[in-house]
């Protein structure tokens with residue numbers, strides 16, 4: 001059977017894309033810089049994953065001067081990886097040809113899908129600086145790396161290789177690509193470079209990333225996971241997720257194969273039993289015995305309609321990949337100082353007949369954002385940060401639809417919640433439905449939004465424990481400070497009036513500290529009770545709403561309230577209030 | 584009245600105990616007499632409200648630590664005053680405390696926002712030690728109590744031991760103003776005094792004097808000027824104790840006058856349970872205006888405006904008093920509680936000045952009515 005091959009195929013469209021670069025991420029100078037970096041980094045990550053290599057990527061961005069276009073800077077972007085590298089003959093296709101991709105239609109959760117990304121970057125470089133991509137590549141098979149320049153032959157959708165030379169490169173394999181482009185560097189904000197780099201860091205715990213942007217210092221982020229995520233094998237398409245056209249196109253890969261065999265091997269969830277049912281629905285055995293290539297449009301349609309009427313098992317969820325709660329938990333600490341956080345990995349599930357896996361990480365940051373600002377929402381589709389057009393996105397809709405007040409966050413009506421939080425929402429699926437070609441918004445189907453909501457609610461429940469704890473802790477700390485403020489005044493006054501000496505003063509202050517310790521202890525007990533109470537309440541709610549509360553506990557659940565608060569570790573056995581009779 | 588309480592000794596004891604508790608890691612507790620109606624006892628034989636045995640215990644914790652610290656701080660200031668013999672008003676104590684805090688930044692957390700806060704601490708110390716504010720050398724403003732008499736002679740022993748003799752008959756129309764230190768005064772009558780009349784309105788008292796009331800009668804006349812101050816209360820008590828003459832109170836017929844003014848004068852108040860003994864005159868009688876006077880003298884009265892906040896509050900308080908105030912509940916004061924009931928039922932009030940309407944052409948008419956009422960024992 002013709003499994004989608006890893007060979008790089010091409011189709012002619014260079015002219016179209018070069019005229020419509022705005023559709024693929026080059027609609028402004030700031031987006032041009034971001035897109036160039038993003039396409040290169042995504043490719044590096046995909047390539048490393050495919051080759052089972054732990055990725056180490058470095059990104060440098062320099063401003064060389066004024067750009068050729070009005071308001072643009074002359075920017076050099078260089079992305080270097082330790083991936084498998086590209087053969088010289090592939091370099092020219094990858095960087096110089098559109099729709100040349102090894103990932104096309106493979107039903108895998110790879111970042112790249114179409115074979116447009118990096119060629120568009122080459123085109124942009126060529127259009128603005130009359131020079132394509134400068135590429136260094138080495139595979140383990142090559143004795144020496146080669147360095148070359150790739151340009152797009154826009155008329156013919158062909159890559160042109162220039163100035164090829166061998167090059168001494170100190171690594172077993174990898175790709176380095178260098179673009180000179182007109183661009184503007186925007187660091188901050190949702191569409192900023194930092195948001196992208198932080199996002200990539202967050203969802204790729206196995207990535208070591210180095211970057212140097214303009215005059216800033218180098219930033220080095222070490223990997224916190226030492227295994228390359230196993231990209232699950234793709235599953236065959238599920239007939240219920242296809243349109244007739246796709247169904248027919250899919251048949252072309254199968255040529256003279258018998259229809260019954262095509263249906264059974266080319267699709268998931270079609271078995272002999274299903275074929276039997278199909279016959280009961282009027283599809284003749286003779287039709288199923290014919291060669292796929294001999295079917296007419298009408299016959300394809302007849303079979304297609306027949307299958308749509310059958311009840312098929314939902315597609316397998318084996319093809320989706322999860323970042324994992326542990327990975328997210330560790331990774332989120334790499335993007336800044338975190339106060340506390342909660343992560344939630346849902347089990348793979350089916351939405352709109354496609355396998356999806358939703359994960360959520362929420363962190364309260366120590367030095368990012370403020371109580372009055374909206375939380376920073378990071379959206380990911382197949383581990384690629386989505387940075388634009390958030391309004392219509394399924395993930396944004398889901399976040400807005402959750403009542404965050406229930407979990408202790410402020411939230412204006414119909415809006416994102418407020419506070420110094422990062423909220424990362426990731427959707428992984430071999431078939432992500434984007435709203436438009438620039439892949440910035442995920443289509444908000446009811447089923448997907450509902451699945452996202454569940455993940456967010458569960459993460460919110462986990463988070464609220466921390467928030468309640470934090471509020472209580474702050475409260476406790478305030479109380480303690482309050483007493484500590486007055487304690488010496490009280491003791492000193494009493495000492496002066498009763499003419500008590502220094503020794504007694506010290507002892508009294510010590511005793512006071514003990515009393516404070518007890519008070520803290522008591523408050524701590526109260527706190528634990530409050531948390532237990534609210535957990536029980538949440539569980540009850542879950543029974544009513546069908547939303548299950550979080551199953552696992554984050555390992556960092558143990559906040560050291562006890563240690564922090566008990567000044568002396570003395571426990572109060574019984575808090576019996578003494579009551580004395582009046583004289 | 585001798586110095587009843589050794590504030591210094593009590594203070595040292597209190598601080599000793601506080602330190603001892605702290606040293607043992609035990610929460611110190613300050614105990615004070617509960618000064619509220621639910622801890623007020625009334626025994627008609629005693630004649631004034633006395634404290635029950637309810638105590639307010641202030642245990643050291645987050646919410647009380649500030650009050651405790653303030654208490655010790657103010658106590659220290661007061662002890663300094665007592666030692667040096669300085670006297671101050673509450674307001675002055677407030678400013679002394681503020682000054683002390685200003686010059687000692689570590690005391691900043693104790694700072695008082697306004698005088699109410701420091702007053703509260705002074706009262707708390709009194710309730711704790713069961714002493715008078717005067718025992719703390721802290722004196723209230725002397726308000727009200729302007730006294731007129733043709734017969735009364737007051738002998739005052741001043742703080743330095745000097746004595747002064749005031750013959751009220753020599754003061755013309757100027758009043759004698761009693762100080763809030765009844766213990767330093769001695770009273771004598773140059774001639775037998777028939778009674779003492781306390782008029783709610785200081786203005787009306789003055790009118791009576793100018794029309795010759797004190798010339799024609801052997802009386803003591805004093806103006807209460809609203810709710811009687813400590814000076815008025817202590818002074819009235821002194822008159823009762825030293826002269827043993829009938830004392831009558833003449834004021835408005837309304838719930839406020841009856842409860843807040845007359846009851847306080849006669850039996851003290853719940854807030855001042857500790858001091859009622861020396862600051863109430865149980866023998867005072869309520870001369871009027873009585874409900875029956877309205878008909879008898881055809882006095883102009885008017886309806887209580889129930890939508891008026893103060894008046895409706897007074898009515899509500901009257902209702903509460905009938906239910907909870909041991910003074911009004913006592914059989915011996917049935918006459919007074921009947922007036923309260925009458926007020927609640929009829930929702931009318933009548934002012935003391937209405938006596939001037941009985942015969943507008945006769946300026947002596949109010950005096951005549953008062954004397955008439957006394958003669959006919961027309962009082963409660």
Ligand SMILES: Nc1ncnc2c1ncn2[C@@H]1O[C@H](COP(=O)(O)OP(=O)(O)OP(=O)(O)O)[C@@H](O)[C@H]1O
Pocket residue numbers: 039043044046047081083084085086094100101102103104111112113114115116117118119174175
């Ligand atoms: N750094 C790299 N190392 C190894 N192989 C690479 C690298 N970059 C690209 N490739 C190969 O080149 C192909 C084309 O890349 P390209 O970015 O054009 O398309 P894509 O990543 O498949 O899809 P998309 O248009 O969505 O990015 C990839 O499928 C991959 O096989």
Ligand SMILES: [Mg+2]
Pocket residue numbers: 039042043111112113115116117118
């Ligand atoms: Mg790509």
